[in-house]
Amino acid sequence: MRLSSETIDRLPRDVARPAYDRAQVRAGVVHLGIGAFHRAHQAVVFDDLLAAGDLRWGVRGASLRSPGVRDSLAPQDGLYTLLVRDGDEERARIIGAVGDVLVLPEDPAALIGALANPDTHLVTLTVTEKGYRLDPASGELLSGDPDVAADIAGEGAPRTVPGLLVAALAERRARGLPAFTAISCDNLAHNGRKLEAAVLAMAAARDPALRDWIAEAARFPQTMVDRIVPATSAVDIAALAGGLGVTDAAMVKTEPFSQWVIEDRFAGERPDFAGAGVQLTDDVAPWEEAKLRLLNGAHSTIAYLGGLAGIETVDQVVARPGGRALVEALWDEAETTLSPPPGLDIAAYRRALMARFANSALAHRTRQIAMDGSQKLPQRLVATAAARIAAGRPIDTLALAIAGWMRWQAGRTDAGAAFVVDDPLAARTAARIAGRETSSGQVDALLGLEAVFPADLAADPRFREPVAVAHRRLAEKGAAALLA
């Protein structure tokens, strides 16, 4: 039996559930990229807003590629369990904010229709770093990408996020509707500006008057989002079914912590975000930078070094004295590059992060975080190293993390176990290191990848040398020795 509107009344009493009439909810939000992160983060805020009595903020989800999430949520009437795990404690809550889920390739017109609906005021996005289709080095739309080219040419239905948003905004303009606020919730530096740049570049290529209208009428606030949401496993689903008495194929598991900081810049209607615990601010950048360089920078370091050492999960890495010391050393370096916002105590933030990483109930896999490294490294580790170098400071630990990413590109752990490098640039990195046997040869080849390493930084001996030294150290000793 599945979780659904029919079966929800049979759940154990201690499971929290929507305390509002779902039939009265209007969809004020369309979310693009309805993965586990959205379901454990923004959707919970919208669920809180609905529970507080403002029924305008239901969510219509969208998947840009596969129907998997729709297929798991549809038989459940959009209901799913948020399972918050902390050590031995576990709390289950049924989230009712999500209505239906649309799948772009199946019915592009339906998704454009949802985005162009008068009820829609907010479009939130978790489409991953690569979904913006921007060249990381130049910040320009990747016009050589065939999907981008097709969207620019207006050939058929939109295939990319910028193409989709431009099509929807064109429709709103044609129908005399206001534009919407598009809120990027991806872990990118200046995520709102990047989304705006991608949308305006796409619109300009299609119709300059449309571009000007979007620039005037739409808003793309910056945001910082934070909650650790490991991928759900079959074991998690089976264990939850044992507790609930019904199966929930769309459950998400997460930690107690959750933070959402949004730049106070909206096009039209918006909910009482502050009342739902969201921080509204004029300047998100210092929050975002602290989170990207401390949390995500450490995550990627743990992922590559832990992964090379054959360690499965984040908590297992920080349980080793060497793993913990490595993370602290990384933070010592990264912290000097930050201008923390008032209200952020870095020492307390570091302590809290370490405790979050140590949450063994999450089983957050190093492999999951290692994914898409070429898209993550620039804002998590490379920019931090560049800032240290500009300040005349050494980068030993940052270099070790970057060298770990480089070693990961070979697709083998230190013990020789093969894995697939899951990254949009995997073929390019593999081609670069093919046939290069020495550490320095591999480092040189990968430093030439401008999408990851800005050319001036890659040429700087204060960057190259520590990375080459760290790479050799890893090759000779192995990551496990460094984490022991």
Ligand code: CS2
């Ligand atoms: C992680 C993030 O997978 C990853 O790359 O570093 O998803 C991380 O868990 C979140 O940003 C935490 O807010």
